[in-house]
Amino acid sequence: MNDFTQFEAFERCREFVRSIGAHLNRGTFSKDPVLMTALRKTTLSIYSNFGEGFERDGNREFAQFVSIAKGSIGESRAQLIYALDLGYLKPETFSELDELGKTATKCLGGLIRHLNGLSFRGRKFKQRDGLPDEHASSEGFHRMPDA
Numbered sequence: 001m002n003d004f005t006q007f008e009a010f011e012r013c014r015e016f017v018r019s020i021g022a023h024l025n026r027g028t029f030s031k032d033p034v035l036m037t038a039l040r041k042t043t044l045s046i047y048s049n050f051g052e053g054f055e056r057d058g059n060r061e062f063a064q065f066v067s068i069a070k071g072s073i074g075e076s077r078a079q080l081i082y083a084l085d086l087g088y089l090k091p092e093t094f095s096e097l098d099e100l101g102k103t104a105t106k107c108l109g110g111l112i113r114h115l116n117g118l119s120f121r122g123r124k125f126k127q128r129d130g131l132p133d134e135h136a137s138s139e140g141f142h143r144m145p146d147a
Contacts, residue, residue, distance in 0.1 A: 004054035009107035013050065013069065016100040017043040020076065023097070028088045035088070039079050045072040046104075057123040063115040070108040077101045 004010055020043055023029060029036045046069045053065020077098055084094040
């Protein structure tokens with residue numbers, strides 16, 4: 001893969017974040033600007049860490065940053081529980097958002113396991129390891145199964 005947006009795991013993260021964003025843009029969350037800000041920061045962290053990790057061109061670094069993104073999903077899910085408990089979300093809305101978060105987490109976990117199992121260390125190591133360019137793009141980064 002040549003771009004972090006091509007990963008299925010990243011798409012699942014986007015679905016989760018967009019769904020949260022749709023509720024943040026409605027009136028109920030406006031009662032708690034601290035929660036709104038916290039959710040915006042944690043969901044931004046999901047995107048940021050996935051992208052930064054990929055662009056570092058090393059599989060270990062990528063796995064570490066994906067792990068941080070996975071943690072941000074957990075943080076977002078916890079904040080959604082807080083929103084549920086304070087009456088900002090209906091139970092059915094919370095359940096939908098939480099399921100999207102769980103799906104994204106599973107995808108990220110699968111990607112981490114995959115990256116940690118590769119013998120190819122990443123694109124930035126290809127010259128040092130004596131690998132041709134085509135090896136870097138075909139074995140190091142490819143479309144991942146969902147989990």
